[in-house]
Each structure stands twice: as structure tokens, then as C-alpha cells.
Amino acid sequence: MSNLIKEIKNLPYTAVSHSNMLWNKTGSWRHIKPYYENKIAHCTSRCPCGNNIAEFILSASQGEFQKGYEIIKMTSPLPGVCGRVCYHPCETYCNRGEFDEPIAIQMIERFLADYMSDKGRIIPEIAERKNKRVAVIGSGPAGLSCTYHLALKGYSVILFEAYEKPGGMLRYGIPSYRLPKDVLDREIKDILDAGIELKTNTRLGNDFSLDNLEEYDAVYLAIGSNKSRSLGLSGESADGVFSGLEFLERVNSGEMVKLGKKVIVVGGGNTAIDTARCALRCGSEVTVVYRRSRNEMPAWQEDVDDALEEGIKLVFLTSPTEILFEGGIFKGIRCQKMELGEPDQSGRRRPIPIKGSDFTIRGNNIIVSIGEEPEISFLNESFEVKDKKVVTDFGGFSGVRKVFVGGDLVYKSSATVASAIGSGKSGAESIDFFLRNEEIKAKEEQKITEFEDLNIDYFSPAGKIVLSKSDVNERVKDFSEIVRGVSSEEVIYESERCFSCGLCTVCDNCLIFCPDMAVKRKDTGYEIDYDYCKGCGICFEECPRNVISLEREIKYNGNKRKRKKNK
Amino acid sequence: MAISVKEKRINDQQSLLLEGTYAVAYAVKLCRVKVITVYPITPSSAIAERLAEMVGDEELDAKYIKVESEHSAMASLIGASHVGVRTFTATSSHGLAYMHETLHWASGARLPIVMSNTNRSLGSPWSILAEQTDSLSQRDTGWIQFYCESNQEIFDTIIQSYRIAERVYIPAMINMDAFFSTHVLENIVIPSQEMVDSYLPEFKPKIKIDLNKPSAFGGVAPGDSYFEFKYKMEEDMLKAVDVAVKADNEFEEIFGRKYGIINCYLCEDAETILIMTGTAAGTGRVVIDNMRKKGKKVGLMKIRLFRPFPSRAIIDVLKNKIKIAVIDRNISRGVGGIFAQEIRAAFHNTKYHPPIFGFVAGLGGKDITPEQIENVLNYTIESDYPDREAYWLDIDV
The missing domain is CATH 3.40.50.970 (Thiamin diphosphate (ThDP)-binding fold, Pyr/PP domains)
Known part of the structure; x- marks a missing residue:
């Protein structure tokens, strides 16, 4: 009895251990295992250039604009271009779009590019020089991107360009009001400054052939879709008739093309809208004739809206049947009204002519912008060609010795600037594998963070910045850029709206919530101490941005009763 | 000054x-x-x-x-x-x-x-x-x-x-x-x-x-x-x-303020003590005053500290009283009011055993009125012993 009382006196008033409890490795209780792993944001997964969007926005949100710019430069040499002319699928798939409004990703990219424009040339580190030479044919977005990435890998590159200046469709196809030439020049100069040999006015098929390129270890063919399709009507050679690309090329070369008062543009794609708006800026009244309805137009909605706002007339469900000319001079078109039938291969409803609906539209000029295709007459039969484009494997290899193909020339390419840039990058990677005598590897499947993967309890609603355009009455007078830039404050605000999906922002939530203190900080993120992690999963649950994943610890089948087989 | x-x-x-x-x-x-x-x-x-x-x-x-x-x-x-x-x-x-x-x-x-x-x-x-x-x-x-x-x-x-x-x-x-x-x-x-x-x-x-x-x-x-x-x-x-x-x-x-773990009102010479808790105790004091005017020797004890239960302090006051009434605004189903039970238990191992009348009142916010309280005291004074664990006010009394 007395011993007991003595013992009680020695007890503390509350149950507290004499030493720490580290001996108690509670990790053995775990059957679900969390692990720390940055994932790909939904936006990034949709970027044809493969830009690490969540990462450069995170840098921008911290005011580290140069760092953000450098991150883009890892994947794309043309942020100023994409920041203006990309159709931004990133914004379409921005997870924040399901919460309130998507992040203005394109504008952030444009800002970073413009911000760095006067800060000197910044490109990622160039790998050790390799004693291999690659010929890149075509200096459009695909060729430029391939050149850039090859140069970064240490290869010597010679870049062939048919026209006077490099840039391809970026220079001769896209009008300055969407992409100012100084932006393009600046970014091309940055690429060429990596020691690229540029040969302009050198057209494949005219000035040289593929056979002349034996001295190069690899060839990258990215000549683009540089030929306008024709209507197939007689009179297309009449005075006053232009093809869309020809017209754009002349306008973009700085020529004020002389047009009559009334201009008819045929087509519903981006070229049609661009030609229409250029013709408007040349001082004409413009009518766009398209054989389907607005819903089926391949042109970007935003550009169509802009065109309408600028006073361009759109005539839908109308198709030219005859070109009217007198004395070799264009006078107008005979048209037929159309109605929409069943969907065709493109998934859009097929236009069907309405009998007896013919009518005439008078005009001084017609610009035919019904699509483009590559000029491939120089290709020999060893190339597999479908729909006037070259069939390649996933790495861009044509099947013909050391010739890789990229950009719009590739069969089933999506014919956008961003996809061309992405194609150039993957082409450079394939060429690198090829020149190192390694097998070209397909990209590993990446884990993508979608809206459902986020814990949105941690985010509050905040509206997108307002993007503005120059006044409609002013902007039609010349070719100056329409979309206005934004301030650094606006960019920081907008970047702070970013959820950083799948990207650890070191917010400490996992660390704070872990009941076992098993989440530890390390330099750039966290690690989990599996000696103590019980696998409760709260870190997974409370991570706002899906950086923590769960997996089953073990698959235990010991209790499964083995069924007796019926004999 | x-x-x-x-x-x-x-x-x-x-x-x-x-x-x-x-x-x-x-x-x-x-x-x-x-x-x-x-x-x-x-x-x-x-x-x-x-x-x-x-x-x-x-x-x-x-x-x-x-x-x-x-x-x-x-x-x-x-x-x-x-x-x-x-x-x-x-x-x-x-x-x-x-x-x-x-x-x-x-x-x-x-x-x-x-x-x-x-x-x-x-x-x-x-x-x-x-x-x-x-x-x-x-x-x-x-x-x-x-x-x-x-x-x-x-x-x-x-x-x-x-x-x-x-x-x-x-x-x-x-x-x-x-x-x-x-x-x-x-x-x-x-x-x-x-x-x-x-x-x-x-x-x-x-x-x-x-x-x-x-x-x-x-x-x-x-x-x-x-x-x-x-x-x-x-x-x-x-x-x-x-x-x-x-x-x-x-x-x-x-x-300059003090409450006591229990609070006694006119208990010293009282023969019957009413025990109450919470806000109803205030009503209880008014009733005590009224009954005193009528010559009834009654007093009120308010219990303020319930855990630990201040048995000694309570017994000290109650030990020589003739009868005790407890009004409980609570119920332990099967034994009646909880304070009444606690007080009964406190007395158990002492030599004092005054009758302890338990009353249950005011559940669910029902008012405990002066009339009810007076009834409780009169019932306690008039009865020799309680014949049950608890009387429900207005139903049993």
C-alpha cells in the first residue's frame, strides 16, 4: 500500500511520455500510400507547343517576369507570336473556367514576351556542340521552332527560306494588326542569333532539290501550306481576281494593294477573314461569301466578331457558281443559295444547293480564300502522300532517309501556329534521337490535373482582367495592332488567379494537416516520411491542387477464399 | 475622506x-x-x-x-x-x-x-x-x-x-x-x-x-x-x-462580490429548507419571504457548485433541519431529479436523515412559478415522508 502511494506521488498529473515517440513507427498501419508528385495542368496538357503554363504563370504571379519568360523559352521560341495569334486551347481547358472565368493565359504570355523585348536576348543554355548538321527547309513556325530546338541541342542548322524574309505564314499570312512585324522580327532574330545560317530567296524545287542536301545529316521539311486552293471556275485568271494567300503576301510585304470599291471574299476560314479585314484596311467595302452558316465557319469566333464589328458584311449559305467578267476584268459572281444537309466527314453540315436560287453579286475584286494546301510537286514517289500532305510516323519521320517532316505539310496536322511550333519541337527531338542512333521514343503519358482533381474550397471567385481593343473606327484605318497589352499589375493579378493545377506552390497545407507530422519540407517541395505516415489521406484531400496522389500500399489477397473447382 | x-x-x-x-x-x-x-x-x-x-x-x-x-x-x-x-x-x-x-x-x-x-x-x-x-x-x-x-x-x-x-x-x-x-x-x-x-x-x-x-x-x-x-x-x-x-x-x-459554493437564504432558523439551482432560485427567495411573513419557518439553499459535490458544506447547513424539499429542473429517468438524488446520497453515511422531498419542475423551459414553489413547501411541511422519488409539479402536486 505504501509503495503504491509513493508511486502515485511520483506520477505526473497527466500522462506524458518520458521521451519522444519516434520508436513508434506508425507507418506500418498504412494501407493507402500518399506520394508527392507534380502533375500536368489541364491547360499545359492542351498546349500544342507543350509550354509549362502553370509554371510560367506562377513565376509571373510572383513578379518574376524574366523567370516566367525563360520557362516559356524552354519549349517555345515564339512567345510574342503565340501570345497574339494562338487560338489558346489552354484557356478553353483552363480549370478555372469551370469555377468562374479562365485565366487570360495568352495575354500573360504576350506580356512576358513584350516585357523581355528590351531586356536582351535570353535563351536556355545550349548543349555541347555536336558535329552534325541539319538542313531545315521553311522558316515558318515549324521550321523556326525546329531550328531553335536543334540549336539548343548543339546542332549546326542551315535554314532555307523561299521568300525574301524568314517567318513563312507568320510574316506573309498573318496581318500586322494581329501580329506586328517588329514582334516577329525580334523573336526570329533571337532564334537566328544562336548561330543559324539563313538562306533566303532559296526555294526548294526551284533553287535546290532534296538530293542537293546529301551533305547534311538530317533534313527537316516544313514548307507549310503555301498554295491557295482555287474555285475551279473559269475566269479565275481575270483581272481583279486574287487568291487569298497572294493578296495577304502582298499586303504583308507592305504593299497597299489597289482594290476597287467593292471586294468579294470567298471562304469561311481564318484566311478569308484575314483577307477581308486587310481589304477593308485597303479602303474597300468587303462582303464575305460563305457556303455554310456561321456555326460551321472554321475561322475563330473572335476574329469573325471583330470583322463584323469593323463593318464587313457576311453572306452565309451562298456559293459562287460563275465568275462574271467583261473584257478580262472581273465584274461579279453568280451565286447559288445553299441549305444545310447531313454532317459530312468534317462533322459539319454539308451545304446543298437550292435549285433556282441563283443571284448575282457585283464587285470590283474577288479574293478566293477557300483553303490552302502544300505545293509538293518536287516530292518524289518515295514519300507517302495523302490529301496532298506527307504521312509520317509519330516522330515526324517521313520514311525517306534522314528526312523529317513538320508543320502543315504533315498529313492530319491541325494547321495552327501553335501546333506547327510544337511539331518543330518534336521534330527536333526526333532528329536528335536519330542522330544519336537511338530509337525515337513516344512521349510518356502524363498525369493531368483536371477540375475534379482540385479542392476548390481553397479558392475564392475573382473576375478575369478586362482585355481591350483599339477603337473600331480608328483601327480600320491602318494595320496597327488591335488588341491592347496589359500592365504588370494586371498580369500579377491575373496570374494570382491561377489555381496552379498540379503544381506545388509550397502552400504547406499537406504539412499543416498531417496528423502524424510525416510531411516534411524539402528544398522545392515536400517529402513524406513513410516511417510514420499512417495513410489517412488528409494531405491528398487538403492539397488544393492535386500534387499529392494516393496508391494502394499492398494488395492483400490472403483472406480470399479459394473456390473449389467443380469437377 | x-x-x-x-x-x-x-x-x-x-x-x-x-x-x-x-x-x-x-x-x-x-x-x-x-x-x-x-x-x-x-x-x-x-x-x-x-x-x-x-x-x-x-x-x-x-x-x-x-x-x-x-x-x-x-x-x-x-x-x-x-x-x-x-x-x-x-x-x-x-x-x-x-x-x-x-x-x-x-x-x-x-x-x-x-x-x-x-x-x-x-x-x-x-x-x-x-x-x-x-x-x-x-x-x-x-x-x-x-x-x-x-x-x-x-x-x-x-x-x-x-x-x-x-x-x-x-x-x-x-x-x-x-x-x-x-x-x-x-x-x-x-x-x-x-x-x-x-x-x-x-x-x-x-x-x-x-x-x-x-x-x-x-x-x-x-x-x-x-x-x-x-x-x-x-x-x-x-x-x-x-x-x-x-x-x-x-x-x-x-x-467585492462573493457567491459561495452554496448560498443560503434564511436557513439558520428554518425548519424546512428548499433547495434550488439556477435562475429559479431567485423566484424561490421571493416565496421564502412571503411564507416567512405568514410565519412559516422556511429557508432556501441554492447549490452553485455541483462537481465536486460540496456534501460537507451542504450537510453542515441541513443536518438539523426537519424537512428538505428539492426542486429539480432536470430528470434522471427512473430516479427523479438529480440534485435530490445527490443530496440524499450525501446524507446517507451520516447520522442525519431528514425526509427529502424531490420535485421535478420546469422541464422544457416551463415556468417555475411562485405558486408552485409555495405548493412545494406547503406539501413538504404537511407531509410526513415522501411516498415517491419525485413529484412532478402541477401533475402530482
Whole structure:
């Protein structure tokens, strides 16, 4: 009895251990295992250039604009271009779009590019020089991107360009009001400054052939879709008739093309809208004739809206049947009204002519912008060609010795600037594998963070910045850029709206919530101490941005009763 | 004429017209509580609201944790109190019931958490009005329990409770009647911060979480030590009676008010004593006055401290009385009112055995009227012995 009382006196008033409890490795209780792993944001997964969007926005949100710019430069040499002319699928798939409004990703990219424009040339580190030479044919977005990435890998590159200046469709196809030439020049100069040999006015098929390129270890063919399709009507050679690309090329070369008062543009794609708006800026009244309805137009909605706002007339469900000319001079078109039938291969409803609906539209000029295709007459039969484009494997290899193909020339390419840039990058990677005598590897499947993967309890609603355009009455007078830039404050605000999906922002939530203190900080993120992690999963649950994943610890089948087989 | 330090201090106090809930909040603020977690519940919610305002307005330097349940509220305070800071929560009725297991943990871990509970009926059927069954259901959780009559008493008992709880390392629950206290305005004397600081020095527990000396708290108690921990706690709980008396006396020295662990009204020469708790005790005193005028030798005892049960103090007053009547605004189904049972038990091992009449009244916020109370006393005086555990007012009497 007395011993007991003595013992009680020695007890503390509350149950507290004499030493720490580290001996108690509670990790053995775990059957679900969390692990720390940055994932790909939904936006990034949709970027044809493969830009690490969540990462450069995170840098921008911290005011580290140069760092953000450098991150883009890892994947794309043309942020100023994409920041203006990309159709931004990133914004379409921005997870924040399901919460309130998507992040203005394109504008952030444009800002970073413009911000760095006067800060000197910044490109990622160039790998050790390799004693291999690659010929890149075509200096459009695909060729430029391939050149850039090859140069970064240490290869010597010679870049062939048919026209006077490099840039391809970026220079001769896209009008300055969407992409100012100084932006393009600046970014091309940055690429060429990596020691690229540029040969302009050198057209494949005219000035040289593929056979002349034996001295190069690899060839990258990215000549683009540089030929306008024709209507197939007689009179297309009449005075006053232009093809869309020809017209754009002349306008973009700085020529004020002389047009009559009334201009008819045929087509519903981006070229049609661009030609229409250029013709408007040349001082004409413009009518766009398209054989389907607005819903089926391949042109970007935003550009169509802009065109309408600028006073361009759109005539839908109308198709030219005859070109009217007198004395070799264009006078107008005979048209037929159309109605929409069943969907065709493109998934859009097929236009069907309405009998007896013919009518005439008078005009001084017609610009035919019904699509483009590559000029491939120089290709020999060893190339597999479908729909006037070259069939390649996933790495861009044509099947013909050391010739890789990229950009719009590739069969089933999506014919956008961003996809061309992405194609150039993957082409450079394939060429690198090829020149190192390694097998070209397909990209590993990446884990993508979608809206459902986020814990949105941690985010509050905040509206997108307002993007503005120059006044409609002013902007039609010349070719100056329409979309206005934004301030650094606006960019920081907008970047702070970013959820950083799948990207650890070191917010400490996992660390704070872990009941076992098993989440530890390390330099750039966290690690989990599996000696103590019980696998409760709260870190997974409370991570706002899906950086923590769960997996089953073990698959235990010991209790499964083995069924007796019926004999 | 010179005034004493004590008088000067008393003159430093201000008066504010406050509901019971706000009285609690003001007291908590003066106690310099560092962590507050509250899950709102009628009629206690205004305590949480006022405290949140005080924290929001930076009048009170405390961490206010929003929780998703009363269970979490208490669990959070258990963590906070282990760190060695003063903590507070407020609840009522179902909220308190929901805390049940954490109440055991808090007391077992010897954490001097202070909590206000507004006595409200438990469903079913649904009621939000006054009844003490909620807190009395928690009587075995090892918490000190006070039952208060006025808003001033509530205010002062909060301050006293921190002093008591922190001396014996046992949590304290301050109970008040739903609506009769919580939603009734009363002139409250608010002491200066300086006065409260002098009464309630900074809380410095002997054992707390120390990052330099990592330890586990409340782990498995091997061998006999669980039993021994419980013994130690019981020792300290019993000591708490004297600690409470002392705390009340010291409180009077600084603030000029005193309540006693029990409060007796005209008991000295009384033959029949009525025992009541909470706000209804005030009505009881009016009845005592009236019956005294009619020549009846009656007195009233209000029990303020319920856990630890102050048996000795109660027996000292009641031992030579002829009869005792207890009005309970609570019920332990099958034995009647809980205070009546506790008093019967207190007498059991003494040589005094006055008849103890138990009355159950006012459940679900039903008024306990002067007429009822007079009936109770007359019935007690006129009857020799009670013939049942409890009479239900207006039904049985």
C-alpha cells in the first residue's frame, strides 16, 4: 500500500511520455500510400507547343517576369507570336473556367514576351556542340521552332527560306494588326542569333532539290501550306481576281494593294477573314461569301466578331457558281443559295444547293480564300502522300532517309501556329534521337490535373482582367495592332488567379494537416516520411491542387477464399 | 475622506447592460483567453458571435478557430490547452452531448479548459428552452460544474473558474439557464483588466507541449498507472471544493462580490429548507419571504457548485433541519431529479436523515412559478415522508 502511494506521488498529473515517440513507427498501419508528385495542368496538357503554363504563370504571379519568360523559352521560341495569334486551347481547358472565368493565359504570355523585348536576348543554355548538321527547309513556325530546338541541342542548322524574309505564314499570312512585324522580327532574330545560317530567296524545287542536301545529316521539311486552293471556275485568271494567300503576301510585304470599291471574299476560314479585314484596311467595302452558316465557319469566333464589328458584311449559305467578267476584268459572281444537309466527314453540315436560287453579286475584286494546301510537286514517289500532305510516323519521320517532316505539310496536322511550333519541337527531338542512333521514343503519358482533381474550397471567385481593343473606327484605318497589352499589375493579378493545377506552390497545407507530422519540407517541395505516415489521406484531400496522389500500399489477397473447382 | 485600495478598485468597475451570453464573452475577454473554438447553437450562439467580433476587432488577442462540430471544438481546445494557453468554448444541449467523449479526454488529460453551457432541453421532442439535463448528463465526465443564477454570477464565475481549473488542472463548465439567463438583460459590473489580471495571472502549466523536449501526451498508460492517474485526479477533484471556496474569497477581496459554493437564504432558523439551482432560485427567495411573513419557518439553499459535490458544506447547513424539499429542473429517468438524488446520497453515511422531498419542475423551459414553489413547501411541511422519488409539479402536486 505504501509503495503504491509513493508511486502515485511520483506520477505526473497527466500522462506524458518520458521521451519522444519516434520508436513508434506508425507507418506500418498504412494501407493507402500518399506520394508527392507534380502533375500536368489541364491547360499545359492542351498546349500544342507543350509550354509549362502553370509554371510560367506562377513565376509571373510572383513578379518574376524574366523567370516566367525563360520557362516559356524552354519549349517555345515564339512567345510574342503565340501570345497574339494562338487560338489558346489552354484557356478553353483552363480549370478555372469551370469555377468562374479562365485565366487570360495568352495575354500573360504576350506580356512576358513584350516585357523581355528590351531586356536582351535570353535563351536556355545550349548543349555541347555536336558535329552534325541539319538542313531545315521553311522558316515558318515549324521550321523556326525546329531550328531553335536543334540549336539548343548543339546542332549546326542551315535554314532555307523561299521568300525574301524568314517567318513563312507568320510574316506573309498573318496581318500586322494581329501580329506586328517588329514582334516577329525580334523573336526570329533571337532564334537566328544562336548561330543559324539563313538562306533566303532559296526555294526548294526551284533553287535546290532534296538530293542537293546529301551533305547534311538530317533534313527537316516544313514548307507549310503555301498554295491557295482555287474555285475551279473559269475566269479565275481575270483581272481583279486574287487568291487569298497572294493578296495577304502582298499586303504583308507592305504593299497597299489597289482594290476597287467593292471586294468579294470567298471562304469561311481564318484566311478569308484575314483577307477581308486587310481589304477593308485597303479602303474597300468587303462582303464575305460563305457556303455554310456561321456555326460551321472554321475561322475563330473572335476574329469573325471583330470583322463584323469593323463593318464587313457576311453572306452565309451562298456559293459562287460563275465568275462574271467583261473584257478580262472581273465584274461579279453568280451565286447559288445553299441549305444545310447531313454532317459530312468534317462533322459539319454539308451545304446543298437550292435549285433556282441563283443571284448575282457585283464587285470590283474577288479574293478566293477557300483553303490552302502544300505545293509538293518536287516530292518524289518515295514519300507517302495523302490529301496532298506527307504521312509520317509519330516522330515526324517521313520514311525517306534522314528526312523529317513538320508543320502543315504533315498529313492530319491541325494547321495552327501553335501546333506547327510544337511539331518543330518534336521534330527536333526526333532528329536528335536519330542522330544519336537511338530509337525515337513516344512521349510518356502524363498525369493531368483536371477540375475534379482540385479542392476548390481553397479558392475564392475573382473576375478575369478586362482585355481591350483599339477603337473600331480608328483601327480600320491602318494595320496597327488591335488588341491592347496589359500592365504588370494586371498580369500579377491575373496570374494570382491561377489555381496552379498540379503544381506545388509550397502552400504547406499537406504539412499543416498531417496528423502524424510525416510531411516534411524539402528544398522545392515536400517529402513524406513513410516511417510514420499512417495513410489517412488528409494531405491528398487538403492539397488544393492535386500534387499529392494516393496508391494502394499492398494488395492483400490472403483472406480470399479459394473456390473449389467443380469437377 | 481617504478611500481604501479595495474601494478604489471597486470604483474602477464599469456597468454595462448585458444579456447572459454577452456577459460570458466579456468575462472571457478579460481572462485573456488565447484560443477560442465555438460551434454555434441556440441559445449560446451570441457568445460565439460576440467573441468573434472581439477577435475580429482585435480587442481580444486570441485565435478563433471555426470548427465544424462541437466534438471538433473540444478536440481543438484539447490540443490548444496542451500547448499551455487559456482556452474557451461555449455550447448547449445537443452540442454538449456531442462533445461527450472529448469531455472525458479533456479532464483525463488534466486540461483546465473553461466552457460555458447554456442549459437547454434535449430532444426529442424538440425544445430549445431551459432544462439542466444536458449538463447533468455529463456529471461523470470529470468536469467541475457550476450552476449560476444571475448574469453577474455567470460573469464572475467564468473568471473564478479559470483560477480554480488552473490550480487543480481540471476543466470547468459554467452552466446557465437557456433564455432566462442568456437572453435577459442585466446590469453587469465589468471590472478593469488590471483587476482581472491581478486575480488571474498568466497560465503557466507545469506540463505542456515543449518543442525542445518532445513527448507524447495521453498515450497508453501501462501497468497500474491508469488506475493511479484516476486516483490522483479524484484527489484533486475533491480538493477543488476548497480551492473553489478560496477562489471565491479571493475574488471578493478584489472585486467585492462573493457567491459561495452554496448560498443560503434564511436557513439558520428554518425548519424546512428548499433547495434550488439556477435562475429559479431567485423566484424561490421571493416565496421564502412571503411564507416567512405568514410565519412559516422556511429557508432556501441554492447549490452553485455541483462537481465536486460540496456534501460537507451542504450537510453542515441541513443536518438539523426537519424537512428538505428539492426542486429539480432536470430528470434522471427512473430516479427523479438529480440534485435530490445527490443530496440524499450525501446524507446517507451520516447520522442525519431528514425526509427529502424531490420535485421535478420546469422541464422544457416551463415556468417555475411562485405558486408552485409555495405548493412545494406547503406539501413538504404537511407531509410526513415522501411516498415517491419525485413529484412532478402541477401533475402530482
